[in-house]
Amino acid sequence: MARRVTSHDVAALAGVSRSAVSLVLNGRAEGVISAENQAAVRAAAKELGYRPNGIARSLRSAATHTIGVITDSIASGTYGGAMISGATDVAARKGYLLLAIDSHQDRELEVEAVDMLRARQCDALLFAAEGLHSWQPPESFLAEKCLLLNAFDPQGRVAGVVGDEEVGGRRATELLLEAGHRRITYLTGTDEVIANGRRITGHREAIERSGAHSTLVPCGWEIDAGLETGTRVLDVAEPPTAIMCANDRVAAGVFLAAARLGLRIPEDLSVVGYDDDPNVAPQLGLSTVLLPHRAMGERAASLLLGALDGKELPTGEIPVDSPMVRRESVAAPRS
Amino acid sequence: MARRVTSHDVAALAGVSRSAVSLVLNGRAEGVISAENQAAVRAAAKELGYRPNGIARSLRSAATHTIGVITDSIASGTYGGAMISGATDVAARKGYLLLAIDSHQDRELEVEAVDMLRARQCDALLFAAEGLHSWQPPESFLAEKCLLLNAFDPQGRVAGVVGDEEVGGRRATELLLEAGHRRITYLTGTDEVIANGRRITGHREAIERSGAHSTLVPCGWEIDAGLETGTRVLDVAEPPTAIMCANDRVAAGVFLAAARLGLRIPEDLSVVGYDDDPNVAPQLGLSTVLLPHRAMGERAASLLLGALDGKELPTGEIPVDSPMVRRESVAAPRS
DNA sequence: GTGAAAGCGCTAACAA
DNA sequence: TTGTTAGCGCTTTCAC
Numbered sequence: 001m002a003r004r005v006t007s008h009d010v011a012a013l014a015g016v017s018r019s020a021v022s023l024v025l026n027g028r029a030e031g032v033i034s035a036e037n038q039a040a041v042r043a044a045a046k047e048l049g050y051r052p053n054g055i056a057r058s059l060r061s062a063a064t065h066t067i068g069v070i071t072d073s074i075a076s077g078t079y080g081g082a083m084i085s086g087a088t089d090v091a092a093r094k095g096y097l098l099l100a101i102d103s104h105q106d107r108e109l110e111v112e113a114v115d116m117l118r119a120r121q122c123d124a125l126l127f128a129a130e131g132l133h134s135w136q137p138p139e140s141f142l143a144e145k146c147l148l149l150n151a152f153d154p155q156g157r158v159a160g161v162v163g164d165e166e167v168g169g170r171r172a173t174e175l176l177l178e179a180g181h182r183r184i185t186y187l188t189g190t191d192e193v194i195a196n197g198r199r200i201t202g203h204r205e206a207i208e209r210s211g212a213h214s215t216l217v218p219c220g221w222e223i224d225a226g227l228e229t230g231t232r233v234l235d236v237a238e239p240p241t242a243i244m245c246a247n248d249r250v251a252a253g254v255f256l257a258a259a260r261l262g263l264r265i266p267e268d269l270s271v272v273g274y275d276d277d278p279n280v281a282p283q284l285g286l287s288t289v290l291l292p293h294r295a296m297g298e299r300a301a302s303l304l305l306g307a308l309d310g311k312e313l314p315t316g317e318i319p320v321d322s323p324m325v326r327r328e329s330v331a332a333p334r335s
Numbered sequence: 336m337a338r339r340v341t342s343h344d345v346a347a348l349a350g351v352s353r354s355a356v357s358l359v360l361n362g363r364a365e366g367v368i369s370a371e372n373q374a375a376v377r378a379a380a381k382e383l384g385y386r387p388n389g390i391a392r393s394l395r396s397a398a399t400h401t402i403g404v405i406t407d408s409i410a411s412g413t414y415g416g417a418m419i420s421g422a423t424d425v426a427a428r429k430g431y432l433l434l435a436i437d438s439h440q441d442r443e444l445e446v447e448a449v450d451m452l453r454a455r456q457c458d459a460l461l462f463a464a465e466g467l468h469s470w471q472p473p474e475s476f477l478a479e480k481c482l483l484l485n486a487f488d489p490q491g492r493v494a495g496v497v498g499d500e501e502v503g504g505r506r507a508t509e510l511l512l513e514a515g516h517r518r519i520t521y522l523t524g525t526d527e528v529i530a531n532g533r534r535i536t537g538h539r540e541a542i543e544r545s546g547a548h549s550t551l552v553p554c555g556w557e558i559d560a561g562l563e564t565g566t567r568v569l570d571v572a573e574p575p576t577a578i579m580c581a582n583d584r585v586a587a588g589v590f591l592a593a594a595r596l597g598l599r600i601p602e603d604l605s606v607v608g609y610d611d612d613p614n615v616a617p618q619l620g621l622s623t624v625l626l627p628h629r630a631m632g633e634r635a636a637s638l639l640l641g642a643l644d645g646k647e648l649p650t651g652e653i654p655v656d657s658p659m660v661r662r663e664s665v666a667a668p669r670s
Numbered sequence: 671g672t673g674a675a676a677g678c679g680c681t682a683a684c685a686a
Numbered sequence: 687t688t689g690t691t692a693g694c695g696c697t698t699t700c701a702c
Binding site: 351352353354355366367368369372391393394395396397 | 671672673674677678679680
């Protein structure tokens with residue numbers, strides 16, 4: 001770690017002043033610095049491997065090109081990483097980097113994290129939640145340009161980028177309706193998960209518009225719940241021709257239930273999942289609604305970057321489309 | 336975003352000089368600043384909500400309390416997040432934050448990422464790989480305090496924190512041996528995955544020491560390979576009494592194969608996996624070797640932090656223990 | 671026990 | 687067209 005090269009060294013080697021170096025390297029030299037001096041500066045910079053000290057530059061310009069991110073437990077799940085990764089990529093493309101810290105769902109740590117990030121003069125703040133939920137931002141968070149990811153502010157003071165769960169619930173239902181199903185069962189998740197209610201709303205909308213019939217059966221989120229509830233629902237005189245599942249793991253349970261009962265998918269039973277879980281959906285050939293985590297992260301970063309560019313930040317919830325991933329688990333019902 | 340509070344404001348309110356503020360707030364005031372002035376400074380700082388500007392402090396002290404992290408594609412898999420999360424937590428506890436950027440396995444982006452991180456004066460650099468592999472650090476990377484995570488330098492110039500795959504392979508094997516198995520089949524992964532060879536080495540060691548017999552059958556890493564190869568291996572006159580699997584997904588395939596053939600686990604067949612995949616192992620009750628991603632991340636951060644504290648960085652590979660997770664899939668063979 | 675002054679590396683206004 | 691200067695906010699001698 002030899003002493004760092006500074007603009008002073010470059011200026012000396014090129015035989016110009018430090019300001020000349022600054023102008024040339026920041027593209028503000030045209031018509032200000034002679035062509036040969038420009039060349040000399042560039043040559044010297046290259047020879048010395050000069051990189052401007054970002055800290056000094058930040059101090060001067062009062063901009064760190066850094067977005068502070070508070071995550072609530074992002075690494076524990078399968079999906080959180082995709083959001084952060086999407087945000088990182090979009091930010092990096094504009095020269096911004098993410099400074100991340102995890103609060104482990106601890107309110108005190110959250111506040112402390114905001115403080116740490118603010119002390120480092122982040123240009124903007126982002127709060128990212130593993131699972132969609134309501135989040136009350138501390139005052140210090142609101143003092144900056146800020147945004148929520150996979151979360152929303154109950155008081156609506158900050159905008160939040162979220163997956164469009166209603167559309168997702170509607171799409172999954174419509175896929176079954178369009179295939180011709182009229183007797184549909186929806187194995188729902190649990191109410192403490194906010195997405196659940198929204199998906200149900202979307203589902204009901206689609207059903208009502210169609211005139212078909214659906215039954216909602218509380219189930220849960222895990223494979224064994226899918227197996228158990230799926231078996232109960234299917235092992236009756238007039239079973240549904242299609243099942244919509246709370247998520248892909250439940251769908252996997254339904255696959256098992258169907259296999260047990262000798263029902264083939266999709267010939268005897270159509271199944272649609274939710275999440276596009278990479279560990280489940282492709283293996284099963286499951287048609288499912290994609291939770292657009294990466295796109296959400298990208299969206300959040302680009303909104304924040306826009307705000308730093310002077311654009312207005314939106315308010316309220318910013319839904320990101322949840323597309324349908326079609327595989328082989330849905331077909332027309334046996335007539 | 337009202338104008339930021341500076342030490343100047345605090346000094347003015349407390350009626351002292353800026354240097355006094357600095358001394359008090361950094362705990363260097365004892366015996367230097369009068370008790371009442373100290374109290375005044377603290378009161379003023381609190382009232383104004385003063386936080387020292389980290390950028391200015393960094394410029395002054397030439398230390399940013401930041402670790403730059405280059406990831407190669409960390410968010411795409413199930414495990415990468417745990418490493419980063421472990422590192423983040425350990426670093427945060429010492430006031431360090433991670434500045435992360437993803438190279439998407441692109442060499443040019445890698446070099447650029449190192450440049451960006453160096454320009455921001457990170458105190459140390461970490462390269463983290465999703466899957467264990469060899470990585471050739473650019474010169475610019477080596478110019479800093481640096482370390483590899485889940486990777487190793489073929490030329491040995493930087494140390495790399497890795498999971499102990501040999502021990503893992505040995506442990507999995509020993510679990511079966513201790514249960515009394517003498518006819519074991521190992522469904523191996525593929526050679527382009529470096530961990531595979533190491534696990535095989537560990538496996539062979541354990542087998543040789545025991546005098547038991549094992550057969551290695553190339554299989555792969557996915558559930559369908561496990562099902563297919565598992566079926567082939569089990570559907571013979573004298574099948575193995577235990578199967579060791581390349582990973583947990585393969586083990587899931589073996590579970591399916593066993594079910595098809597009417598073999599109960601663990602009564603008729605013992606199975607051991609690798610990874611402790613949270614999406615697979617608990618659901619199956621699978622005994623498996625834990626890939627200690629979080630511990631690896633923690634280890635890397637604490638080594639780097641130690642180095643910043645003046646301690647020597649080790650060289651070569653730094654293995655982190657891969658513990659056995661015992662569940663129900665292993666029992667004594669039917670005699 | 672306290673405050674003035676210098677300087678980290680950079681950029682932008684200003685003077686030459 | 688160029689170089690000099692001031693200052694971002696902080697810490698740390700060094701006089702007082």
